[in-house]
Amino acid sequence: MDWNRVEGNWKQFKGKVKEQWGKLTDDDLDQVNGRRDQLEGKIQERYGIEKDRVKKDIDDWYNRQTW
Template identity: 40%
Template sequence: MSLQLKGNWNQIKGELKQKFANLTDDDLLYQEGEEDKVLGKLQEKTGESAESLRKIIFKDEN
C-alpha cells in the first residue's frame, strides 16, 4: 500500500463499510506488507473480485 493510501485508510475503511455492511473493523485491519491478506479477506466477505475492490481502494491513486 502506498504512503498516500495508508494516510487515507480510515476514510477508505468507512467507504467500504458503507458499501458492504457485513464488514467489521477486524476485516479492515491493515498492517504494512499484508495488502494481499486484507484484499483476500475483503473478497471472501464481499464476494467482489480483486479488481473491483482494487478500484474502490485505489481510486485516488490513478
C-alpha cells in the same frame, strides 16, 4: 495505482471501504490496516468472491475515489 495513499490514510478510508463492502466488520478493517492483500482476503472471506474478481472490484472502487 498508488495504494500507498490508502495505506497512509487508512483511518479515513475505513468508512469508505465499509460503505462499499458492508459485510466487513470493524475488526476486519483494523486487521487489514490499509494492506491491499489483507483487504482482498477479507473480502473473499466475507463475500465468497474469487480472487480475480476481488482485485477488479478493488481497482474499480479505488478509481472512483475523489482525491
